[in-house]
Amino acid sequence: MYVSELYGKLKVVRRHGTVSDYATGLLNFNPTGNFPGSGEQGVTGIAVDPASGDVFASKVYEDTASSSDPKPHYAKVVRFHSDDGEKTAASQTTILDMHGEPQGYSHQISNLTVGPDGLLCVHNGDGFNPAIAQNLGSFGGKVLRMSLGGNAAPDNPFYDTSDGISARDYVFASGFRNPFGGAWRSQDGAHYVVENGPSTDRFAQVVAARDFGWDGSNATMSNFALYNWSPPHAPVNIAFVEPQTSVGSFPSDKMGHAFVTESGPTWASGPQELGKRIVELAPRGGRSFTGTKPEEVVEYTGRARQPPPAWQRGGRALLHRPLQGRGLHVPERSRREPAAGEMDWRPHSARSERVDSCGGLPRYRQHANSVGDSR
Numbered sequence: 001m002y003v004s005e006l007y008g009k010l011k012v013v014r015r016h017g018t019v020s021d022y023a024t025g026l027l028n029f030n031p032t033g034n035f036p037g038s039g040e041q042g043v044t045g046i047a048v049d050p051a052s053g054d055v056f057a058s059k060v061y062e063d064t065a066s067s068s069d070p071k072p073h074y075a076k077v078v079r080f081h082s083d084d085g086e087k088t089a090a091s092q093t094t095i096l097d098m099h100g101e102p103q104g105y106s107h108q109i110s111n112l113t114v115g116p117d118g119l120l121c122v123h124n125g126d127g128f129n130p131a132i133a134q135n136l137g138s139f140g141g142k143v144l145r146m147s148l149g150g151n152a153a154p155d156n157p158f159y160d161t162s163d164g165i166s167a168r169d170y171v172f173a174s175g176f177r178n179p180f181g182g183a184w185r186s187q188d189g190a191h192y193v194v195e196n197g198p199s200t201d202r203f204a205q206v207v208a209a210r211d212f213g214w215d216g217s218n219a220t221m222s223n224f225a226l227y228n229w230s231p232p233h234a235p236v237n238i239a240f241v242e243p244q245t246s247v248g249s250f251p252s253d254k255m256g257h258a259f260v261t262e263s264g265p266t267w268a269s270g271p272q273e274l275g276k277r278i279v280e281l282a283p284r285g286g287r288s289f290t291g292t293k294p295e296e297v298v299e300y301t302g303r304a305r306q307p308p309p310a311w312q313r314g315g316r317a318l319l320h321r322p323l324q325g326r327g328l329h330v331p332e333r334s335r336r337e338p339a340a341g342e343m344d345w346r347p348h349s350a351r352s353e354r355v356d357s358c359g360g361l362p363r364y365r366q367h368a369n370s371v372g373d374s375r
């Protein structure tokens, strides 16, 4: 598994729990700033091409040639290639550079996935400028779709070479605010998004050419929503457990369900009512997510500030990872147990403190404490 760290690192976590650097020094600016605030920017999304083993990452960079003060930050997608069996990156190539569209903290480029069509799907925040989210001439507030070499996909809904290639040709869907989480669901071949609104968060299926309508108002976060969190819980990533992928110990009645991390209030200490947990969203009647309701799966019960902001399928379990760039702590015992941040499907044990709110579902043993308490 590869892990992106906000402040400029990609790491490799091996099955037996060892952690090593894949690529470092990926930011050309000093990201140290307030958190929440200007410190919330850097390297975010990560995806692996299953064919080549190449790793893709999304990040913001500083335009060092600019005469502006401060110098603007723009988004880019980079591709890494390894010469040593995917242990470390040997080369880094920029495959998409959104030079000229400033991004600040938080609402930046984020989730990357390689879809079932073999194309790279790129989520891009609105840069705190809602006016660009529905503007097809801007990369901002969009879900983009492109080849693994960074070329706009010819079957994108607005692709047209007659006027050249620009942001419009890359757009798959528009009208997003901060679509930080995304995942493909094999069962319906569709891509889903979770994003944070001002006071309303949205879970939705991404449909080609659809304008999700974000215009700066909370009301527009309800457009095409399968579920809205209101007040917001800051959903930041999503994974589907499916028979088409490795599902570890997850039982058959969980197949096709969505598991979403709710980051909760940024940098708040200890358990939080509005987040710091992983929830399960089940399709109603086994088909549509319309009207689905989140059920709590695990909740952070430590004292630290660490939220569980990311979440993906693993070989035998679902995995979540820290965003804050403070390092991934893996205890020695993980040689025999799931690593820190890895969640196996087991009945509730004494390590979870709350047992009363899971709707009759079996409780899960969670191994996130060492991540949260490591700082």
Ligand SMILES: [Ca+2]
Residues within 6 Å of the ligand: 159, 160, 161, 162, 163, 164, 165, 166, 168, 169
């Ligand atoms: Ca064009």
